[in-house]
Amino acid sequence: MNVRILDQRTPEERDRPFLPGAGKTWLLPFYDVFSRAAGGRALHERAVELAGVEPGQSVVDVGCGTGNLSLAVLAAQPAARVTGLDPDADALRRAARKARRRGVDLTLTQGYADRIPAQDDSLDHVVSSLALHHLDDDGRSAFARDALRALRPGGVVTIADFGGPSSDAEDGDHHAHGHGHGRVFAHALRHLPWIKRSRAAHSPVMSRDHGDGVIALLAEAGFDDAREVAHAELRFGRVAFVQATRPLN
Template sequence: MTEKSSQERDYLPGMGKHYLMPFYDVLHRVSGLAAVHDDMVGLAGLRAGQRVLDVGCGTGNLLRAAGKRHRDVELTGVDPDLKMLARAEGKLRRAGLPARLDRGFAQELAFADDSFDAVFSSLMLHHLDGPSKGEMLAEVRRVLKPGGVLVLADIAHHGHVTEGIAAAGFTLEPTRTRKLRMFGEVGIEVAKVH
């Protein structure tokens, strides 16, 4: 696990408060979010040797789902919360899944252009303000290889999310939705670099 960021930023931790972090994985299990992650991994169409980035990886649940289904992909996660990353590191190690985990911010990804074949982001976008959402999507577009895919899930959202994704240079598929037990509906966006 490395610490990388050229500047510090404020961020909203998973579940909104640092002291709620111990309940993060419990909530993941009871909410039905594992099924959303399985959908996301399937929609990404991952193949052997591809490089995968999870922006706002939290405790590594989506990375673990991707790695268990595709043991031959290279996993990378970024999150601003060192405690979440420490938990992700332990969880991925116990699953026998090698992964690179970096402390970083969605608006400032410390990777070269065209570095990844697929980028995931799950229930993180709503934590960002309007300008930061645009910065994050531009950064994701920058680090994706030509033909790469962004698979993003977030609480049910309006057209401004899809408009922002399109404005960042992606071609969008129709939004898919899935109900969660506790949070209502989640929208899943699949967007490809054109």
């Protein structure tokens, strides 16, 4: 078993702000509890199924947080070589503890989505779950360009994130019904006004649903065949699974 945490941040990035996976730092201990309650495990398993990782393939999980998607990849394909990338050191430490308990090999890298820890043309898969909406438009574009750089020709990016045709209606429903059970989980209750105010006040980025924006994002970066391949209607809204391939030439 080899579980390690690396820090690829430059000195200039030490104070670079980011939005934690749970919305606020103090909510991190609750993250996995509410992820399970909200159906996160099924979401991760579906993303892994769609990605189709094969033995020996290299995978980077962008915005890995506490490691749930990375560990789902390894559960489905133990022979994969998986790296989780996230700016949150506390979340990475939790991911490392979970990987050690499971007895799997996992590399965790502290860093940002616009600088994927891989050489050019070296990855078979880039995956991400409920992370891109934490980035602003420039951050998402930079991620897409760097994913294209890091993937080998024919490599695949698979993204699960909020969005799609029913998002606007669901936004209205969440706003109308106000506060509900489990309000501490920022993903599940991302629409609530107090969370939006907190993010606007304390974060340089704004979380938003972007519907088909991920498809356009990947297409504009140069990926082939960017499309929604599946979706899931969960308690906290619609999640779209978007996939694209790096061109062969």
